[in-house]
Amino acid sequence: MKDTLKHSGMRNKLAEVLIEKGIEDKNVLNAIRKIPRHLFMDSSFEGHAYQDKAFPIAANQTISQPYTVAFQTELLQVSVNKKILEIGTGSGYQTAVLLALHTKVYSIERQLELFKKTSIFFKKMGYRPKKMIFGDGYKGMPEEAPFDGIIVTAGAPEVPKALLSQLKIGGRLVIPVGIDDQIMTLFVRKSEKEFQKTEYGSFRFVPLLENKN
Numbered sequence: 001m002k003d004t005l006k007h008s009g010m011r012n013k014l015a016e017v018l019i020e021k022g023i024e025d026k027n028v029l030n031a032i033r034k035i036p037r038h039l040f041m042d043s044s045f046e047g048h049a050y051q052d053k054a055f056p057i058a059a060n061q062t063i064s065q066p067y068t069v070a071f072q073t074e075l076l077q078v079s080v081n082k083k084i085l086e087i088g089t090g091s092g093y094q095t096a097v098l099l100a101l102h103t104k105v106y107s108i109e110r111q112l113e114l115f116k117k118t119s120i121f122f123k124k125m126g127y128r129p130k131k132m133i134f135g136d137g138y139k140g141m142p143e144e145a146p147f148d149g150i151i152v153t154a155g156a157p158e159v160p161k162a163l164l165s166q167l168k169i170g171g172r173l174v175i176p177v178g179i180d181d182q183i184m185t186l187f188v189r190k191s192e193k194e195f196q197k198t199e200y201g202s203f204r205f206v207p208l209l210e211n212k213n
Contacts, residue, residue: 073097088109
């Protein structure tokens with residue numbers, strides 16, 4: 001598949017849909033306009049790429065709804081050279097949006113099939129996260145901590161303490177918490193032991209899995 005002017009136009013329309021739904025961060029919207037989402041999906045589903053909906057990918061996972069990607073990214077409040085940990089590389093679309101914002105992305109994928117597929121795709125496309133590993137997202141990446149932001153792209157039944165501990169003071173953790181439906185939750189680290197928690201409504205994600213490797 002190629003990335004054409006037609007695809008660019010479809011991305012612009014998608015960004016307009018996200019604006020109507022309340023996304024305000026211009027840098028996030030520009031990243032959505034820039035990243036060719038259709039290339040992250042099987043070519044037979046190209047027609048679905050710029051609709052605002054999630055879609056199945058390999059290993060019984062999904063590529064997140066563009067609104068969800070934009071909403072979580074907006075909550076992170078990223079800026080250039082911020083150090084971001086992503087739990088759940090998946091298709092790599094969220095990773096690419098973060099890279100388009102010129103952040104330093106560290107990513108963990110727990111499904112070996114997806115890890116291998118997305119690693120190859122990133123090399124082909126020239127996407128360069130600082131580090132991408134196959135591992136347990138519940139454990140985070142302590143050897144690279146602390147992080148300015150942590151984004152979890154799967155539903156967690158509870159908030160992993162390891163992730164909270166790997167935030168910088170002032171750092172932000174964006175995580176969907178719950179079993180069937182999840183509540184999008186933001187934790188801001190105020191001090192060594194104090195975290196400010198804010199909830200942002202109901203979303204639905206595939207479950208965050210552990211102890212695979």
